[in-house]
Amino acid sequence: MILNSNTSLQQGEKLKPVLTSELSYELIDYYGPTECAVFATFKKVKDINGRYVSSIGRPIANAQAYILGENNELLPVGAVGELHIGGNLLAQGYLNNEELTTSKFINSPFRENEKLYRTGDLARWKPDGDIEFLGRIDNQVKVRGFRVELGEIERCLARLEGIQEAAVITKDHGSNKYIVAFIIIKPGEKADAAWVRQQLKEELPGYMIPAQIINVDKIPLTANGKTDTHLLKEWADKEAKELISTEPPTNETERIIADIWAEELERPVINMTDNFFDIGGNSLLVAIVATALNSRLDTKIYMRDIYQFPVLRQLADELIIRAKEAREAIPKEDVEPYVALQQDVYLAPGTVFAGGFDPKQLEKPKTIFLTGVTGFVGIHLLQELLDTTSADIYCLVRAQDEFHAVEKIDRCYKQYHIDRKEEQKPRIIPVIGDLSLPLLGLSEEEFKKLAGVLDLIYHSGSSVNFIEPYSYMKAPNVEGLREIIKLAGAERTKCLALLSTISVYSWGHVFTGKKVMLESDDIEQNIMSVSKDIGYVRSKYVMEAIADLAAKEGLPLITYRLGYAMCHSETGASAPYQWWSGLVKNCVEFKSYPLLTELREGLITVDYMTQSMAHITKNKDAVGKKFNLIAKPETNLTLENFFGLLKKYYPFTLEGLPYKEWRKQWEDDRKNRLYPLTSLFKDNMHEGLSTVELYQNTYVWDCSNVMKFLEGSGIEEPIFDKKMLDLYLKYLGILK
Template sequence: MTTQSNVLEKFQMCAAVRGDTSAVVSEQACLSYRELDRRSDAVASALRGRGIGRGSLVPIEAARNVDFIVGILGILKAGATYVPIDERYPDARKDLILQQCDASLVLTARATQRDAAVPFISVADLSVRRPDRDNAHATQRADAPEGAIYVIFTSGSTGAPKGVIVEHAAVATLVGWHNARFSMNAESRATLMAGLGFDVSQWEIWSALCAGATLFLPDDETRFDADALVGFFTRHRITHAYVPTVMVADVVGVGQPADLKLEYLFTAGEKLDPVDTDRVSYTVVDYYGPTEATIFATYHVVPSATLGRPASIGHPVGNTEILILNDAREAVGESDVGEICIGGPGLARGYLNNPALTREKFRPHPQRPDRIIYRTGDLGRRLNDGSIQFLGRLDDQVKIRGNLVELGEIQAVLARADVVRKALVLALPRIAGTGKELVAFVVPADPAVPPEQVVDALKASVRQYLPDYMWPVGHVLLDDVPVTANGKTDRAALQQRYHDELRNRTEQESYTAVERIVMDAFVALTGHASFRKTDSFFDIGGNSLLTAKLARALSDAAGTKMLIRDVYEHLSVEGLAGEIERRVAAALEIDREPVYALSNDIRVPAQADFSGAFDVALLARPRTILLTGATGFVGVHLLAELLATTSALVHCLVRAEDAAAGRARIDEKLRAYDVNLGPDERSRIRVWAGDITQARFGLDERRYAALADEIDIVYHSAGAVNFIQPYSFMKKINVDGLTQILAFAGYRRTKALILLSTISVYSWGHRFTGKSMMTEADDIDQNLPAVLEDIGYTRSKWVMEKMADLAAQHGLPLMTFRLGYATFHGETGVSADYQWWGRLVKTCMALGTVPDLEDLREGLTSVDYMTKALAWISRNPAALGRKFNLINSPEANLTLREFFSRLERYFGLRFRVVPFREWRDAWKTDIDAPLYPLLSLFDDNIRDGMSTAELYQNNYVWDCRNVIEFLEGSGIAQPAFSREQLARYMERSIGHRVAG
């Protein structure tokens, strides 16, 4: 990036050789370069006569006319620094800026002037005077490159605007690079579109005037109307134009008139949603950069949305340096998320009259202490091609239900929906309660589509790609996104629109007495009332942790027993109120899952063809593996084990917006669970953004076929683990997901399937079979009576095993591993924070009691043992067709009482053993108890007056002789639950400090 010494000198060179060329054209006037030069000389002369010179700050009230351009040139020729103030700003904001500038006068490009303590002087009046002879020579002097060219005021966190001081050299450097890169020359015709208090307008002005080009000033009616704007471009033969981010899709959507001469359409200011550029011949360029880095720091030539490429802000402008740093100001790894920091020749000097803020934001370079970087406060990561992906603001990370949420990720998912033209997500204060709620503002792609249909599509989109805490609770449909004077999204107007809609909705809806009871419970738990009575509890901020509270609240308020399952099956205020009314009127029994509801789901997809031969040698030396569930607790450890014990490429199917986001999710889990991978292992990970519940995993046919051709073995670890959702909810991920896995395993070439099942498929079947042991080869059908009454998770896993067995009968090479409970990692003590066993331990420690449950086994083991054993056994061709109970051996399989006895013995803890129901009653009304969200497991009458926890007493001893046989000679040992292992678990996962 070459540096012009000064943009003023460059302009004067153009004026000398292209004096008659039109420089600035508005609807009212047209000035040639010679006229612009002469009039600005007159302004400079007048300013010199008033004592204005080097070091002076001269505010200029900016209007969209030629006088504004004359004024800033005149200020520079006087040797001073200009401070543009948009005429649209409120007087109070203008006064705050003037106070900080300590100015002796204000130039104005407006036709009318205001009364103020500081005199406002019309540019028009000054520019028509002849330059004073004594000052004429001085007006031709250019300031030094390190001198300040302008001060731009941006919003400050304190409420007062903050001034950013930008130097001549920085602007000249950017303009010189831009004009060379994008062919801005004397034949070009450009626009001044940006808000005049917005620094982008400075780039528009100087890139044109330093090239000898003609700068056109469209009026406001044209600027904000896409059709009118394209007409303006066509009529004036515009070659280079800028539009705000919110208008890009509209302008491109207008299409391309036959005589349009546009070569480049630039945009900047906000994150650009994917845009279909296939229908236009001009190039769309997305610029990114804060004011503090002199307008732009990166640029991205925007590919068409039809190519499906990941979002990017591109590569650095010229010699600009982009760093992605963590909180310790260290460079993050490739694809890791960090703060975008900027270095290089484009940095501003700092903030006007604010050295403390300057020191905070402009920091020493981490590798070159003699240089400075600017901390943007933006999140980003580096993509595989070296470009930068913008992920939103650090302050856009809001906490929703304890989870950090990036609003940009939700917006990106919404923007991909076919029904959406524009999408924005805000975290707004709840009207009822505390905290914030997510609200989506959407401009539909087709206004003719009914609003209900648009909202349903939006909900479906976020459900497919995002966890429930990232689902917007409100959806507002707009004709267009409101913008401020600077062309940025007007967030205050959006918030007001949302509140107005809520008020109108509340006034329009009526409720029965029972609906009001349910409505009040919804409001109490979600903290807001921004929903209709037909909206799902889970679409308005409800979640699985709140279902127990809702069921109990409804039981108490309505006087009839409501179960968690009822919440999942009836969902809305209207649905739950109807169920309560029916139950009260008819004293209805709670239905059990009928056997046909499960048996009908046991099928192999028709497109799965397992007739092709499978080379069993690939098990020992796989070339390529597909792993699902790599972001789960077991899955991420299995990923590490597969990478460590094979040389295979491991393809991970991750539910994410794109591959980069998927890799970021994996990296996040690797960090969270202390899993360390070496460079070689990381290099063998391939990430596919997809969804196992969708046909072809949501991939297009070409990519799906390519993946199917490449994979040798599928390790299916993905699935939903939830102990309160009914089968109807668990079926989608677990059963429907396996359907797609089976289809993939039999597509184009036969692949082996390593299925991760659960020891829970045996359920509490001992109460029907009368047996005390279950072997790995025993038919799980004999436990079906218990499965039908067990939780939805168990039912779904039983169906999954039966489906896989049926596929094996059709030729699928299959191994099934029934996992026990991954209590912790034996070396690190880490566990998944969502696990129910940890909640049990914390609850018992708080109470000082344990329930008197007889021989309650959960199959406790460690995640490292399970994944090491699984990786070892699955490489043995002899294991095909076998099932493996991957738990500790019967003699080492701890019961609940034995586990807590070890805590007493090792750490001096004391627990009273009390009757189960006394123990349960001690916390069942405490909504802050760790186990409260899972109350239904301990409280709901499932059979013969007993809860699920009670029914699992005196359960089977699970045989695992296949595991023991296949692990011989491996050196892999089951966890001993020793003092050292449990100490790490108690400290890392339970938060209990262990002495000694």
């Protein structure tokens, strides 16, 4: 509707991305369901720096907007919830439909004698006070057991350079669904499916990456202006039928791999040069594909093979060579020649230590650089540093821009139930970058400027994955640390507080014969076991060795070896990507646990870790020392101790079973939560034993330095009592 030559109003279907700099009139976007008369919010549409910004604006004068959670509670800025509309513009209800009226027009929790209309739309407040419309609640679907909001995928696609517009649907594939994306490429731009998937991986989890990406000239609309999903499904079917393999299999091994990939990745055509991860593969599917290949090929396939040989033809060639060798009674061990690990211990070219380190930078830092802020430990460390220092915290975040970086941080606060303090928000300064890139993805000028203002660096960032090989972990972990050390030395030398892991000791007791490992003991004595341990442990070992080398060259270094951050002692929050929570859920579900002798994970709480680090780092005498952040030897829980506590405090039936008998309950169930981590429990790492089995009878870890430096601080080692376990099990959904 054109009001005059300078103004245009848009109402109806969600406004598609548009650059107003190309319009000769002012465009106003109105939002409002029929139940709110004509409209309830408005926004003058204006692109910023040539980029369309999605928003439905703010409520009009006689309307109120609320974004509420599942319990009708007000949600903070950035949190996603259902949009509710209030005010005197609301209809009284639905004629002759009392039931629907009652469900949609609810009593306002905030104003007496007023109603709110539940729109069924997902939205969130933006920092500038506008509302971002995110799509319909009923546009949420389940894909491989995960709840997916299709609108979120559409928004990520629309933000990519080169993409003008996008629409996302799901298609049925047997009992499962898969995601199909339709994109319109801007004139003169290029964006192939592999590039689009790679960009989406920066923002979305693997299960939300579309299996099929189709270029179209336009997104079809129905007669009432809504996206025509039925026609899109027809287009997807037509596209699938017309696809032919340009590089068909040339032998039986290639054919079998192609068949399995096509089935599991839900793709009609597979080419021999396809990369598993570029065509929809992810870590959740690696175990499924590896198991399927093992059942159909007469050779042993490891999960790491999919990572090391992601291109189909490369994988086939490797398996053909392997098949020519006689199958061994005990499968070949997974081993990284320890010499290769030692050869990776060096500093990045151009690393210098400028000098000028002042211990006061530790006691009263004005600026702190923190990596890994969106991880479980990192986000809690951020809050601890905000509470215990007055420093501005520069946070390295991999994101498109500052807005989405802040959004990621906000999401972590909400996920882990961390209380936000409004007055602290201005002290959180996002730095858009990437650990796996030279100079952390910054320009030389940005890197130099950052190096000049920092007083202290906490390096918490690492890729945490228990099945990826060392070669995959090397870029973000090993190369990333080299860049962090370069940052610590540049302009003026800053102390590096490195967050390592207690796992750098590995299962070294098998080779050293020792029972106790001191904080000051050289970890190199464990290199034989490290070279056979999982890729993550290998990378963390190399990281610590590189940091020690830098310390010899002049870097002030404090090393924290973290145990397993099981939960937060006051919220029960835990990290979903760690394996222990999955183990606990499995054991409760199957009413049994594995009889593994003296298996220690270094169970501790995340708040004990972060409080300890923040306190110890302020002490200049900590420089040059190592700190094992775990429980004292006499209170360090073993696996059997932990499940003993569950049996003591709760009416769970939990029977201790021989390890392989316990594993047999779930190892063939591809839907089981531990299935993607099968290699931890099954692959031969040393003399026929898996990683989990090898950690039996492991070292007793010393933590004398921690105890000494915490004296008088009031920071006490947590006790895993019923109160804490209640919180933990409720967070996991085991207790109601």
